Amino acid sequence: MSESVSEAPADVVAEAEPPYDPAAPAPLNVPRSPTGNAEVDARLDRLADADHLATDGHLEVYEDVHRGLRDALTALDARPGPPAPTRHPTAAPQ
Numbered sequence: 440m441s442e443s444v445s446e447a448p449a450d451v452v453a454e455a456e457p458p459y460d461p462a463a464p465a466p467l468n469v470p471r472s473p474t475g476n477a478e479v480d481a482r483l484d485r486l487a488d489a490d491h492l493a494t495d496g497h498l499e500v501y502e503d504v505h506r507g508l509r510d511a512l513t514a515l516d517a518r519p520g521p522p523a524p525t526r527h528p529t530a531a532p533q
Contacts (some may be wrong), residue, residue: 463493463500464490464491464492464493466490466491467489468490469486471483471484471486471487478507478511479508479511480491481507482504482508485500485503485504485507486500486501486504489501497528
């Protein structure tokens with residue numbers, strides 16, 4: 440009797456890790472804490488998109504996040520406050 444050794448078929452190739460590429464996309468793992476403002480939190484969450492891009496793609500994400508945060512801050516100044524006082528229609532112009 441002969442003992443047979445089980446071998447994997449020739450067409451099955453073991454998956455090997457790709458060689459290390461320092462320029463390949465890698466998660467930055469920068470912690471982001473919720474601010475309590477849904478609009479700001481959504482913009483900060485967008486930063487995670489940079490984790491999957493090569494370095495040359497980060498600029499677009501950062502500019503988009505910056506633009507969104509700037510718009511959110513600008514909106515704070517544009518929120519309506521109490522109405523401006525009006526002069527009485529019969530009052531003489533000053």
